[in-house]
Amino acid sequence: MYHFSRSIYRELAPEIIEDRAEREGPTNHERVLRSCETCVERLATDWHYFAKPTKTLFNDIRVYFPMSSQLRVYKVVDRYMTFARDYFAANPATEQLECRATTRRGTPCQRTPLPHNGYCPSHQHLAETEGVPIAA
Numbered sequence: 001m002y003h004f005s006r007s008i009y010r011e012l013a014p015e016i017i018e019d020r021a022e023r024e025g026p027t028n029h030e031r032v033l034r035s036c037e038t039c040v041e042r043l044a045t046d047w048h049y050f051a052k053p054t055k056t057l058f059n060d061i062r063v064y065f066p067m068s069s070q071l072r073v074y075k076v077v078d079r080y081m082t083f084a085r086d087y088f089a090a091n092p093a094t095e096q097l098e099c100r101a102t103t104r105r106g107t108p109c110q111r112t113p114l115p116h117n118g119y120c121p122s123h124q125h126l127a128e129t130e131g132v133p134i135a136a
C-alpha cells in the first residue's frame, strides 16, 4: 500500500521547502513522506471512518510548500487520496477481513470485524476486556 504514499511524495518532493538551518530532527522531505504514509495507512485500515483524507493530509503538509504551490499540492493530494480511498474500499486489507476472536467451537470467527479493534459486533466485549490490566 506504500506505493500510494511514495507516489504522492515523488510528485510533490521537488516543491518542498527545505531549510537545513542547523535544525535537529527530520527534514521537511522526511516529514512530508511520513505524513503521506500515515494518511495512506489510515486509509488502508480505517477508510470507513476517515472522513476527509484530502483535507487531513493537505493540512499536515501544506506548511512545507511555498504559497505558489498550494493549489497544485492540494490537487495532487486530492487525486491520490480519492484514488487510494476507492482502492482500499474495493480491496480491504486482508488482515482486516476476519474477527480476531475464536468461537465456542474453537474455530476462528469469520465475521467482518470493526476496523477500530478488529472484533466483529458480537465479540466487542473481548476488546473491552483486553484493555483491563490483569490484577496482581
Ligand SMILES: [Zn+2]
Residues within 6 Å of the ligand: 099, 100, 101, 109, 110, 111, 119, 120, 121, 122, 123
Ligand atoms: Zn467475532
